[in-house]
Amino acid sequence: MRTHAQAVVIGGGLIGCSILYHLAKFGWTDVVLLERSELTSGSTWHAAANIHGLHDSTNISRLQHYTMALYKELEAETGQGCGIFQPGSLYLAQTEAREHQLRLQEAKARRYKMNFYEVGRDEAERLHPLVDFDGIRCIMYEPEGGNVDPSGVTAAYAAGARQRGAEIHRFTPVTATEAQGDGSWIVRTPKGDIRTQWVVNAAGLWGREVAAMAGLQLPLIPTEHQYFVTETIPEIASMGRRLPSVADRDGEYYLRQEGLGLLIGAYERNMKFWAEEGTPLDFGHELFPDDLDRIEEN
Known part of the structure; x- marks a missing residue:
């Protein structure tokens, strides 16, 4: 492992x-990544992995739109599949305020030449015949929306970085970061120390702990998120095509196809905090106990 980076x-x-x-x-x-366990052994592994190009923030919209185009470039560049599915995404509005938000995003899409536009109920039912659109006052469609395999994307990024000379060290937990008088840092690990000009905290669920090593207190608390995956649904199995994802922020749920069933999750109002006093260092691929009662209303 390098002693300087x-x-x-x-x-x-x-x-x-x-x-x-x-x-x-x-x-x-001349850059190094340090991972305490295996790559994706955190929130990446647990992600529902939906992709969409538009956000209320223009800069985040640009970032998401760029990323959606990058996945296919990554596959071609590295030979590592990203598990890309882009059957489109439907966005539903039940309220006047949500309709206004979606129409603002449609105008933004026109401004930045992004593909996001309104469709009628007939077209929406053709795109996703399993959804009941009663009570929906506005439906937007993003043809490039969908989902990816987060582990595949991570592996592709890692392969592309290594091809350019970057180093990745798995099972190398950081035990301390120490600021030096000349503005540099020493990053300490059980496998040796690295002196560097820049330290990037991308520790996710352990972001608080890494920040604390540098004397920073980040107001971050992980929350539990419940989503469930159904078994095979005959109507989907017989459809012969992949269904678009659906986001209904007024109904506070989202769904997308997973295999020949559905993955369904909730935008929870009453979030449940987890690991308030610190994220366990050995947490990774474990699942929380089922708590579907919490999202039953959704």
């Missing part, structure tokens, strides 16, 4: 590997 990225999830890839792509090849 231009930058050290702490955290080997999708975001950490994306940052490493982009640093290397922009010429910072």
Whole structure:
């Protein structure tokens, strides 16, 4: 492992590997990523992994739109599949306020030449015949929406970064970060120390703990999120095509196809905090106990 690096990225999830890839792509090849366990052993592994290009923030819209186009470039560049499914996404409005929000996004899409537009109920029912659109006053469609395999995307970012000279060290937990008088940092690990000019905190569920090493208190608390995956649904199995995802922020749920069934999750009002005093260092691929009663209303 290098004893010096231009930058050290702490955290080997999708975001950490994306940052490493982009640093290397922009010429910072003397960079290192440190992961306490296996790549994706955190929130990346648990993600529902929906992709969409528009957001209320213009800058985030640009970032998401760029990322959606990047996945296919990554596959071609690295030979690593990203598990991309883009059957489209439907966005529903039940209230006047939500309709106004969606129409603002449609106008933004026209401004930035993004593909996002209104469809009528007949077209929406053709796109997704399993959804009941009663009470929906506005339906927007994004043809490039869908989902990816977060582990595949992470592996592609990692492969692209390595191809450009970046290093990735798994099972290398960071035990301390120490600021030096000249503005540099020493990042300490059981496998040796690295002196660097820049430390990037991409530790996700452990972001608080990494920040605390540098004397920073981040107001971050993980929350439990409940989503469930159905068994095979005959209507989907016989459809012969992949269904678009659906987001209904007024109904406070989302759904997308998973295999030949559905993945259904909730935008929960009464979030349940988890690990308030610190995220367990050995947490990774474990699942929380089922608590579907909490999202039954959704």
